[in-house]
Amino acid sequence: MRPVPDARTWGEVGPLPAVVSEALPVPTLDGTVDYANFDHAASTPALVSVKAAVDSALRTYSSVHRGNGWASRVTSSWYEQARAEVRAFVGAREGDEVVFTRNSTDSFNLLARCLPRDTHVFVFETEHHAALLPWAPKRTHRLPVPGSVGDAAVLLRTALREHPGRHKLVVLAGASNVTGEIWPIRELAAIARRGGARVVLDAAQYAPHRPVDLDDLGVDYLVLSGHKLYAPFGAGVLAGRADWLDAAAPYLAGGGATKAVTTRGVVWQDGAARHEAGSPNVIGAVALAAACHSLRSHAEAIEAHEAALGKRLLDGLAAIDGVETYSLFAADHERVAVATFTVDGVESSLVSAALSAEHGIGVRDGKFCAHLCVDALLDDPYAAASTTAVRASVGLATTAEHVDRLLAAVAELAEHGPRAEYVEGPQGWAPVNDPRALDVARPW
Numbered sequence: 430m431r432p433v434p435d436a437r438t439w440g441e442v443g444p445l446p447a448v449v450s451e452a453l454p455v456p457t458l459d460g461t462v463d464y465a466n467f468d469h470a471a472s473t474p475a476l477v478s479v480k481a482a483v484d485s486a487l488r489t490y491s492s493v494h495r496g497n498g499w500a501s502r503v504t505s506s507w508y509e510q511a512r513a514e515v516r517a518f519v520g521a522r523e524g525d526e527v528v529f530t531r532n533s534t535d536s537f538n539l540l541a542r543c544l545p546r547d548t549h550v551f552v553f554e555t556e557h558h559a560a561l562l563p564w565a566p567k568r569t570h571r572l573p574v575p576g577s578v579g580d581a582a583v584l585l586r587t588a589l590r591e592h593p594g595r596h597k598l599v600v601l602a603g604a605s606n607v608t609g610e611i612w613p614i615r616e617l618a619a620i621a622r623r624g625g626a627r628v629v630l631d632a633a634q635y636a637p638h639r640p641v642d643l644d645d646l647g648v649d650y651l652v653l654s655g656h657k658l659y660a661p662f663g664a665g666v667l668a669g670r671a672d673w674l675d676a677a678a679p680y681l682a683g684g685g686a687t688k689a690v691t692t693r694g695v696v697w698q699d700g701a702a703r704h705e706a707g708s709p710n711v712i713g714a715v716a717l718a719a720a721c722h723s724l725r726s727h728a729e730a731i732e733a734h735e736a737a738l739g740k741r742l743l744d745g746l747a748a749i750d751g752v753e754t755y756s757l758f759a760a761d762h763e764r765v766a767v768a769t770f771t772v773d774g775v776e777s778s779l780v781s782a783a784l785s786a787e788h789g790i791g792v793r794d795g796k797f798c799a800h801l802c803v804d805a806l807l808d809d810p811y812a813a814a815s816t817t818a819v820r821a822s823v824g825l826a827t828t829a830e831h832v833d834r835l836l837a838a839v840a841e842l843a844e845h846g847p848r849a850e851y852v853e854g855p856q857g858w859a860p861v862n863d864p865r866a867l868d869v870a871r872p873w
Contacts, residue, residue, distance in 0.1 A: 444730050446723045448659065450474040451826045455789045456865040458849055462789035465831035469657075469824035470606065470634060470767055471793050475716070476659040476825075482719035483662065483712055493709050494685065494702075508711050511718035512701070518721035519632075519651050519668045520642030526675075527668045528701045529714050533633045534559040536652040536667035539704055540629060541565070543677035545596045551588050551626065552600040553581070554801040555607070555757060560600050560631045560652075561801070574805040577758055578613050585617055589624030597626035601648070603635025607802045607820070609739075609767025610757050611635070618647035629669070633657050638735055638765040640728050643669065655713060659825070660720035664713030675699050681706040731825065738823045738832055739766030745836040746770050746821075751843035755806045755818065766823035769797075771807070772843050777817040780839075782858035783847040786865070788838040790831075793820045794857075 453464040466474070475483075486507060491500035493508045516527050530536045541563040544550070550564040553572045561571075570588050575581035589597065599621040604611050618628045629650035632641050636653045643651055650669030655662060679686045679697055683706035688696040697703055724731065746754050751773040756762060772780050781794035795817050796803040807816050821835060850861045
């Protein structure tokens, strides 16, 4: 019998994994430059190895667990090999489930549907909306933005003591979506365990930059998104303890989630299949597995690369007059390579527009789907929609030249403002008589 093709070729050799959009030329108001992408915290480009894995999988693509044809068997094998690769990436324990989802938002909502009815949920107001909002309001306890690591520990310990119950869940971020600061995961997880709670870790901003391991970190569940892991093909993951997942009704009802359907009722699957109804996103799973393989193989090089450029970025911004950077805990607290800042006298949305139009630099402006956190950092008691910040995040293709170009551009904006005249519209600020064409040829 012909062997099923193996997926061990995912990944590539090299000091850093390559991305498909390196050396991307983009238009500015007065020419064309190499794109300086500082928006990796929102979404990452695909790795070259991910594209290669996807191209290979597309040639054989067929139904998963639904046929005995050769292509179907190969595709089904790759889908489960992808699950095994992700299991290794997150350090899943024996008995843990790895469920493929669409993204972190989908994963959190799945877990919320699986909680026992009397579960108390404890979540800091610093969290991304995906982690903040899915829980039942009556038993959700929001903890205020802490001013230090010590404050976070006290707030959590106190809240757990004040709300006794049989079932508790603590929601923690691995790294802040807003500032990039790494949360004291092990310390807070230990407090949660002593308080009788389980822990779900939002690893969306952590897993692309640091090794993750469910057991080592002391957490029960872990959530991540492929589009932040250099695999932007619509796949995410919920990994962790099986009992709540197996006891709950399926997240979606449909084919693949059932063992049997009769006129008397339905017998649902156990395990990951219980919550993966419908034809799965095989290409997304393969892409995510390829990214996990490559990132795990290059973990030390990635961390060193980002640490050097992150320090260059943060130190450079802090040295610019008129620029303020923000931290939850302390300016020197360990973080992934993310910097959030404002420029005196220039709206953050205008800063973002000018960086793009005049310098070919992509950043994120706004409240980063973490409104309560940004409002607290910017000390805005009225939560005004106009009170926003700029976020710059480093990735694999970021270079020292990119960082220096961003710093020079921000310094120029802080001292002189934008070079061009801008007008504010429904989509934010844009240059008057912008010559850049956005109606470029569609990929299809």
